[in-house]
Amino acid sequence: MRTDPRHRSASTSPLTRVRNLGILAHVDAGKTTVTERILYLTGATHKRGEVHDGTTVTDFDPQERDRGITIFAAAVSCDWDGHRINLIDTPGHVDFADEVERSLRVLDGAVAVFDAVAGVEPQSEAVWRQADRHAVPRIAFVNKLDRAGADLDQAVRSIRERLRTVPLVVQLPVGQEDGFTGVVDLLRMRSLIWTAGRDTYEQGPVPDDLLTEAARRRRLLEEAVAELHPEALEEFCERSALSERTLTGALRDLTRSGEGVVVLCGSAYRNCGIEPLLEAVVAYLPSPPDVPPVRGSRDGARQERPADPQAPFAGLVFKVNSTATGRLTYVRVYSGTLRKGDTVLDVGAGRSERIGRILRVQADRHAEVDRAEAGDIVAVIGPKAARSGATLSTPDAPLLLEPPTAAAPVVTVA
Ligand code: GDP
Numbered sequence: 001m002r003t004d005p006r007h008r009s010a011s012t013s014p015l016t017r018v019r020n021l022g023i024l025a026h027v028d029a030g031k032t033t034v035t036e037r038i039l040y041l042t043g044a045t046h047k048r049g050e051v052h053d054g055t056t057v058t059d060f061d062p063q064e065r066d067r068g069i070t071i072f073a074a075a076v077s078c079d080w081d082g083h084r085i086n087l088i089d090t091p092g093h094v095d096f097a098d099e100v101e102r103s104l105r106v107l108d109g110a111v112a113v114f115d116a117v118a119g120v121e122p123q124s125e126a127v128w129r130q131a132d133r134h135a136v137p138r139i140a141f142v143n144k145l146d147r148a149g150a151d152l153d154q155a156v157r158s159i160r161e162r163l164r165t166v167p168l169v170v171q172l173p174v175g176q177e178d179g180f181t182g183v184v185d186l187l188r189m190r191s192l193i194w195t196a197g198r199d200t201y202e203q204g205p206v207p208d209d210l211l212t213e214a215a216r217r218r219r220l221l222e223e224a225v226a227e228l229h230p231e232a233l234e235e236f237c238e239r240s241a242l243s244e245r246t247l248t249g250a251l252r253d254l255t256r257s258g259e260g261v262v263v264l265c266g267s268a269y270r271n272c273g274i275e276p277l278l279e280a281v282v283a284y285l286p287s288p289p290d291v292p293p294v295r296g297s298r299d300g301a302r303q304e305r306p307a308d309p310q311a312p313f314a315g316l317v318f319k320v321n322s323t324a325t326g327r328l329t330y331v332r333v334y335s336g337t338l339r340k341g342d343t344v345l346d347v348g349a350g351r352s353e354r355i356g357r358i359l360r361v362q363a364d365r366h367a368e369v370d371r372a373e374a375g376d377i378v379a380v381i382g383p384k385a386a387r388s389g390a391t392l393s394t395p396d397a398p399l400l401l402e403p404p405t406a407a408a409p410v411v412t413v414a
Contacts, residue, residue, distance in 0.1 A: 015307060015375045016287040017083045020332070022090045022103055024131060025113035026121035030143040033268040034113055034277075035076075035087060041274055042078035042085070075319070075330050075377050077360050080278050086377040088318075090127070100127055102388060104134040106318045106332035106377065109255075109285030111277065112140045116150035116265065119158035128163050137255050139262045139280050145173055145180045146267040156263055166260040168224055168251060171276070172210060172217050173265055180267060184210055185276065186218045187244050194272040201275065225250045228259050248283060255284040288375030294334040296391065296399040303399055305335035309373040312336050312397035313344065317383075317390040325366060328359070328379040329386055334401070336394060338380070339371045345395040346386045353392065356382030 025031035076087045090103040090110075104110075110131055114124060131138060142155045152173055159167045171183040174191060182193035184206050191210075194201045206214045226236035229250040235242055242250075254260035262284055266273015288307040295304050296314065305314050313336030321328045331338070338344070342355045359366040359379045372378040386392065391401040 015289050015309075015373070018086065018287050018375045019083060019281055019285055020086045020088065020106065020108040020288065020375070020377055021281060021285065022088045022107040022110040022136070023113060024090055024100075024110050024124070024127045024138070026115070026118070026124040026127075029113045029115045029118070029121070029124065030268045031113050034111070034141065034143065034274070035089065037268050037271055037274045038085075038087065038278065039076065039078055040271075041278070042080045075361055075379070077377070081282060083282050085278075085281065088377065100130055102318045104130055104136055106316060107134075107136050108288060108291050109137045109139075109281070111281065112138050112261075113268075114140060114142050114155055114159070115147075116142045116144045116152060116155050117147050119151075119155040120162040125162055132258075135258060137258060137285055139255060139264065139277075139284055140167070141273070141277055142263060142265040143268050145265050146178060146270055146272075148177050150177055150180070152265050159261065159263065163261075165258075166224060166228065166254075167263045168221060168254065168260045169217065169263045170221065170251070170280075171264050171273075172214050174207065174210065180270075180272070183265060183273060183276065184214045186214060186221055187247055189214065189218065192276065194270065196270065201272075222247065224260070225254070228254055252284045256286050256290065294401060296401040298397070298399050305399060307374040308335060309337045311374065312399070313338055313342075313392075313394040314399045314401065315344075315392045316401055317386050317388055317392060320386070320388050321379075325359070326357075326381040327384070328361075328381065329383045330361075330377065330379050331372070331392060333372050333374055333376045333378070335374045337371050337373050338378070338392075340369075343395065344392045345398050346383070347391045347393050347398045347400045349385065349390065351385060352395065353383035353386050355380050 023031045023035055078085050078087065088103050088107055090100050112124065112128060114120060140159060142152055144150060156167045156169055170186050172186060173180055174182040174184060174193060182191060182201065184191050189206055191204045191206055192201045222236060222242045225242065225247060226233045232242055232246055232250040235246050251262055255262055262280060264273060264277055264280055293304040293306045295302060305311055315331040315333045315338060317329055317331055319330040338355060340355060340358050343352050344355060346353055358369050358372055360369050361379050393399050
């Protein structure tokens, strides 16, 4: 999987500050907890939800709470470091593969969460393959490092062997199992230590007892990157080392091309490792203009639509949800601008739909906005019949978006 090199360069529009992100995991790996911690940290929620209390924010359907698994995908917006992160919740349970499939269609990147004891599990492997078919760039988060039996190296080996990808490990854990307190950031060669019960971490030098191991791991990372990335190889040959800048740029390229996967670690439960995860999301995963333009057909001819607010509007419905607020139609806007009051065409059905209200969904709250631009994910109220999978388009330039590349059969795991 290689992207066109044109898509590697970032443009300067504010769209580059959007990340449409999914969190993929085997059930129980910690997807809900990671999501909760992200929402808490970014201020979208003001208290931490706990899965075992049934108070989590993303799982707001009562049936989901009862079953403790995320059945229906929900899109949640939050802000981090000047970036808007639209978090598209994807079900981890393999019975809901269709929902995963639909969510994957509208993501630009994903975090795959693994359990540090179990490593790659069958469902994480199945979802990984689905994400491969959609060419969704990913980073990996090895969670639950505080658990007895947690083993980052073993988890990384299973990522390499079972997912057949090149793991690029950018952190070294500080402490083990119950004594796990933080990580060494191998890019900046510094430690980040979380104090129990506090939400911030202390930055410091690499602890003395980890100096040799951190240097060894940094070297391994540089070698792995140089092997895959021509510019990094050149610098490595010249200087026998890689600068932080080259390493960051190369990791971004390798993530976006799918040639490697950046691996971070932590304990979502202890709120440990979430900030570096968000930094990695912003640094490595693509924004809407970084991914290839969406394709569709117009009067039988194939067309591409750029992620440009000035282009004709085209969007995809990826979920419809009946709530107390009304019938929420979740739309990924691929091109153009969707405005409150617009009449759009459900191209497949040949039916007009009116956009009454546009909502930015923040878990269980909604903020009303006047418009949504290319790259954005919003919920709209007004459409009466548009179904999940429907293309909405401006009536004077109707474009029927192509079905997902993943028309391929869904993997069944024994
Ligand atoms: P999901 O099914 O992937 O959404 O997983 P959840 O977030 O619901 O987590 C499953 C269980 O693992 C819950 O009981 C969590 O409290 C627990 N859990 C999540 N993250 C961690 C972690 O970092 N460490 C430990 N020890 N437990 C965790």
